[in-house]
Amino acid sequence: xxxxSPKFRLPPPDLDLARRTSAPARQGEMMKPGSRKRxxxxxxxxxxxxxxxxxxxxxxEEAAARVERLLQYQFNNRSLLEEALTHQSxxxxxxxRLEFVGDAALGLAFSNFLYLTNPTVGPGALSTLRAANIxxxxxxxxxxxHDLYPLLRRNCPRLDxxxxxxxxxxxxxxxxxxxxTP
Numbered sequence: 001x002x003x004x005s006p007k008f009r010l011p012p013p014d015l016d017l018a019r020r021t022s023a024p025a026r027q028g029e030m031m032k033p034g035s036r037k038r039x040x041x042x043x044x045x046x047x048x049x050x051x052x053x054x055x056x057x058x059x060x061e062e063a064a065a066r067v068e069r070l071l072q073y074q075f076n077n078r079s080l081l082e083e084a085l086t087h088q089s090x091x092x093x094x095x096x097r098l099e100f101v102g103d104a105a106l107g108l109a110f111s112n113f114l115y116l117t118n119p120t121v122g123p124g125a126l127s128t129l130r131a132a133n134i135x136x137x138x139x140x141x142x143x144x145x146h147d148l149y150p151l152l153r154r155n156c157p158r159l160d161x162x163x164x165x166x167x168x169x170x171x172x173x174x175x176x177x178x179x180x181t182p
Contacts, residue, residue, distance in 0.1 A: 055150040087154035
């Protein structure tokens, strides 16, 4: 399910897929009888993708203030917010317990919203709409759009690499879709 805190468990898209995939045969192209189409030689192994790790906001007051501005909500207990912004690689007290409650709260909020705004839609379609809006990927894209990853305390270079690749792919999709740079 989705989460109210940043959660990135999706494998990154294969950024080199297009380069490794051979081009389809041209329409109307015919082969002579008895001839065999030559296969392209296998691609040379590509170097691993190396991206700079996504930034980190070391000033925890600034990190908390950014989240509060985004949510337009002032937290009474900033320690809960700090816990929500802590990955398990950084400390034993991480966002995972809060994620459990957040998933349920987010699901309930979307269920209520969809139920009230779509009085003629059946339960199956409402469930599909809810699932599409609280999916891990959808929430990861929202986190990218609002630049939340730098606010997460973590100590996991592998996570930085995976999230960095995901961020790059989302930005590339935006450029491709809009024809502009975000």
